[in-house]
């Protein structure tokens with residue numbers, strides 16, 4: 201019985217790893233989220249992706265999430281992720297996978313490039329878990345956006361309400377705004 205269970209557990213882990221590879225995850229994500237050995241993950245990666253995984257460090261800084269467009273993408277993803285955690289009992293990594301798939305669907309529906317990679321989405325959830333990032337409600341529109349934890353909510357204005365001068369109130373801001381709005385409204 202124990203043997204059967206361990207095979208099923210392994211099958212589930214392989215399935216998760218394959219899903220993550222197909223979404224473009226870095227090998228470090230797979231190492232962190234499964235018990236499969238590095239050698240097996242490497243083989244799996246090559247088989248599924250048809251190439252070797254890219255080398256190099258994962259992005260460890262929170263800075264990327266604070267820049268204008270990435271912040272809006274990250275906020276959209278995190279709103280979906282928080283919603284899924286509220287209404288379902290998914291394992292942590294499955295919630296990241298599902299939320300990321302929904303985020304990509306939203307981007308495609310808006311005809312936009314998904315700026316947030318699944319590896320960054322996964323990092324973002326870790327940053328929130330360890331208190332390095334949080335969500336703050338915009339004092340103008342009330343939407344929830346990724347911020348540093350010390351943000352003063354009373355004064356906080358999001359990137360859609362206050363886009364950088366060079367960006368203007370462009371098509372992108374409008375499309376992202378409606379994606380963010382509909383993602384939250386639908387749920």
Ligand SMILES: [Zn+2]
Pocket residue numbers: 338339340341342343357358359360361362
């Ligand atoms: Zn706002």
